[in-house]
Amino acid sequence: MANGTQNNESIQRILNPSDISISSEYSIEVFAQGLDSPSSMIFTNEGDMLVAESGYTSGNPRVLRLVNGRFEVIADRFNVPLTGINYFNGVIYVSHRGFISVVEQNGTRRNIITGLPSNGDYYNSRVVVGPDNKLYFGQGTATNSGVVGLDNDWVFTNPLVCDYPGEYIILNAQNFETDNILIEQPEREAIYTGAYSPYGVLMYLLKSEKVS
Template sequence: MKKAFKILLIIISVCIFVYAVKLYFYKQNTCVKLKIENKNLSYSVKYKNLKKSVDFTLDNGGNYYIAYNSKIQFIGKDGKSYNVIENPNFNITSIDYKDDKLYYSSKDKIYCYNIKNKNNSEFASGIPNYGDYNKSIVKVDGDDLFVSIGAATNSGIVGEDNNWKINEPYAHDITPKDITLKGVNFLNGKTGAFQSYGTKSIKGQVVPAHFPGNASIAVYNLNTKKGSTFAWGIRNVTAMDFNSDNKLICVVGGMENRGSRPIMGDNDYIYEIEKGFWYGWPDYSGGDPIISPKFKGKNDLGFLLENHPNMNPPSPVYQYNKVSSLGSAVVDKLGNIGEKNCIFFYDKIDNLLYSFKYPKVAKKEIVFNKTSVIKSMKLYNKSLLILDSSNGYLYSIDKGKLNSIKNLKEYNNIYIYLIIFIVLIIILILRVRRD
């Protein structure tokens, strides 16, 4: 009877141990599970513990630089990690690398950090990042640095939806090119377009250009630091990249149903941005005039500008089915993951990754965990790198490998330990029975 009790106790102990090990291992790996819709792709976790990161970049040696709101962290190929920059007054939103220098945006400035001599200097200033869309994106191309500058308002009018006006009472959208207003006013006739809250506009009023201006993309020469407006009338750029033909591809957020000039029926878009063009904001979106039947608001919609820079603003290469949904994106210019020059873009509402190449239909590639918040994507060394700020993971998406190879190895190690443990238990049971 005692032998039977000992054997039963050993069996129960084994079951509890096995369950505890598997439960622990499951909890350690739940956040790395992605649903890969494209069976030709696989994933693994490259780095962990990156929670609240906002962007990343790599140098020519394959070392990583992870940007947070107030610091930039270095992660070497050997695993060595330390902060290269840390400033509690920063609000870093984007980072890129060129020739041993890091370029990053913070509030109304662009900074340059020299990796070799550790000198951090101001590269450009006066970026009007005080309104609704105040997170500039920086992107290096050759000897040029492209900087996105969002609109201060939803559709050109400072209204009750703009809480920032409490701290910035005289702020409004700044135009990078001269414009003439129709004199349309809102809020009981008290506030006009491109005016501060409570300031009227008049018909024929000319608003002079100012560089840099809102709703635009600026470009700076890396050597001379001289800047100019590359394109304008672009409401809110959430991602920038270049294709193999060196054309600028941008994800642009459409106007929302809010504020004194609410817009219904708009969408998010992907554009191929050309130098010198006006893309329509605030009187056009997606190439369509705001007076078209597509846009329906609670007020009668009309134009804000008297004369438009061009009568037919360029149309997007892709129109999404929602608004305020698209976030990060990257162009596969070499076709390492998908088709050459296909665009991978992220839907932050449904937590999905799509690929798109004109004129084909967008294809679902990855379903992320519901807790994921994807902040940035880059292509490097034939891998699609995806930064999950919420879970603190940098995923690597690759072609032709088994999913989560790292995790499979860990599973194999766990089962080896379990087998050894069970064999020892069996030997112990046999000894108990023999005694």
């Protein structure tokens, strides 16, 4: 059984393979434990197993390689979360919040894409290599609905983050009322936020008549 480094010994998880429902012709068992919220696993052309830890528990995302039944650290200290890894032409591609980095065979690393808008609910995804040898990845949205609200805890550290529409759209300037979570007050204070706007930023009609 392979074991990762236990980053927080106070956190224990009971692993019971029978909790996972599978077809009767298959069996399941625990292969590795003690990992920090693993986000992906790949195999290199040389047959090595690589595992990515997202870093949600420890705050230190890592890329691990299985060697003789144990994991060794290839690279760490990425942004939380590390969302996925891939391997192509001897290079490990690492996707982590706001960045896509590469780790060379000699252990050196560099960022190849920076400044991705990943400070909201969802992040940039794992890189894949297409048949044209180009890199492809997804970019997550800031919210679930296009409106920043009370469920977006990141507004305290990134108050200007919001979604952007993928194409030109027409809105009817509807604003959504919530409690103002950015200030402490003894009594309730309302704040209004428009779609595709930072928290607390209103939308206004450009004409006196409502746009349908």
